[in-house]
Amino acid sequence: MLSQRVRRILVEKDARDYPMTRRVLARLPGVPVEMILDRETLRRAGPDRAAWLAAAKTTLLLAVQKGPFQRPCPGTKDYICCGYQVLQVTVNCPMDCTYCVLQGYINTPALTIFVNVKDLLEELETRWAAEPDRLWRLGTGEFGDSLALDSLMGLNERLIPRFAGQRRAILEIKSKWPQLERLLPFGPNPQVIFAWSLNPPGLISGEERLAASLERRLNAASQAAAAGFRLAFHFDPLIYFPGWEDAYQRTVERLGAAVPPQAIAWISLGGLRFLPPLRQLILRRFPTSRIAAQEMVLAPDGKLRYFRNLRVEMYARLREWLNQAVPGALVYLCMESPRVWHEVFGFTPEAKALSHLLDGRVVPAH
Template structure:
């Protein structure tokens, strides 16, 4: 992935960090420009669709001045699992048609926060504040946890911090298969390697530059072999003619590749888009099959598939997953109590869902 980078921008303040030096040493020959700070890259007034593609090949080394640790922005009326996000960067070198970050980023680059020493300090401080709480943390909400890890070296620093720590779980979420450099850090029960999955026809049409299904599953089996647990996210779950056969086959391939005992959880989440993102997708990816689909505006302001279709997709997926990966916990991401009830026959509240997920990794207290 790092060979996609064509330009490096460095905030003045980010110049002397070890991660900056490491990245520059690995990307020798790539043009570098030092800027005062990222505010100088203001994109207001510029056509978003035009600069987004360039943003995928420009790396910005910056300093995170706010907290790294943020709560996942759950939505009222939807059941939230209490996930916590570590914002270690923003944007990624892959280019999925449906990526929500397209509407979110304001800097025309892939931002990497190089002050990892502050991140590690922040983690220790938050854990010390309340040792009785259990946290599920992930680095893959604002980017991809593995795509640039060869450059950043972040996971090598993070993984040992979670070893044997009874109150914290780290999820490393990706669409990229390279984790060879991390395998020697296993076994580590508290670290979950997770891959987003979709059928090959969706990967090739909607997930540009991302790894094939086969490579993701192979990487998952390597992680299991090294003593890590794994997880999978069918999110976004995408409707298209023939979806049933395609998803059933994909679930079958997952079951054949990875032992279900090693799977901590599998989430399902139907495609959801903020309305302006749909316009952007039509502009940037006119051949995409998904931007023109029929969707309705949900109470959280996002476009979603009709409830009846979501319920059908979730129920079928759960049926196939129960056969292929009988020991995995399957849950819905950001869905309403009614959809849970109709698709799964029960409705957890946020706290009980969080406890279920935590209990997959940490022994009950």
């Protein structure tokens, strides 16, 4: 259990009296607890990001979300966006992937859990009521991992039933963690999509520290499908290394053998990308990692990416293997340029067309 790695708990003054706070503290007996005024005091964590990031993986912060929980996914200018909405229920995650973009993003040196769940549920109801004709594709796995802390939080047990009666709201529970047994009795529920990001086993063991093996992720996906949930998969980040073709092809074949294609709502592909300062951070934190040394180019969105030809080749091969292994599954590119789309698929989605394509997979008539 990842939560057993927690060595220290910080509780914001305003977060003390929430049921979620009591629940988490009851599940971590013996872990030292400190009360703090608020998390702003922690933001003076010091300039040595590499040093405090490690400690941030074993420090849990229980805090109150004061801003909106729901935010549009921070897409990239001039790159095609899928219209996803992020639910910020946690920030940071106990796993430690070498490429994790949160390393450059988070300012609070802790795993943050927002405890005001009632506010979250009320916010969702208000938004849905205000725009009843809109379809919402929402996910909790952008600023953290949707399952890694769920045995502590119990949040999915409360969220999943809320989506059961909603024909116009979809929840994507995105993870690299396999424990979902507690959630299976909440199926069938086609409004909920369990999603795993996938990579070949060698990359998982080298670059995705503490994350579940490919086999455990695929077993969990098979269990979710059998319980009546939909599935999604994200080959993101796709990572280049000598021998990538064979490794990714085998991974796709294992996916095809593990789950029924008709249960899959969508599969995304996204090449490794990150803002330039992350490269030094990766080299410092993970000196044996193979990813930061690869040749990359500064793209128009300010991120380092593989050269376009390599990205196109990787996407096209993955698409070909996926078409064979999981026929009929919708494959799309996450945050890619119109030109790359065209070279891989032979067309470029118009503005909002990708969003409508994904919506159509989960709500046939809208």
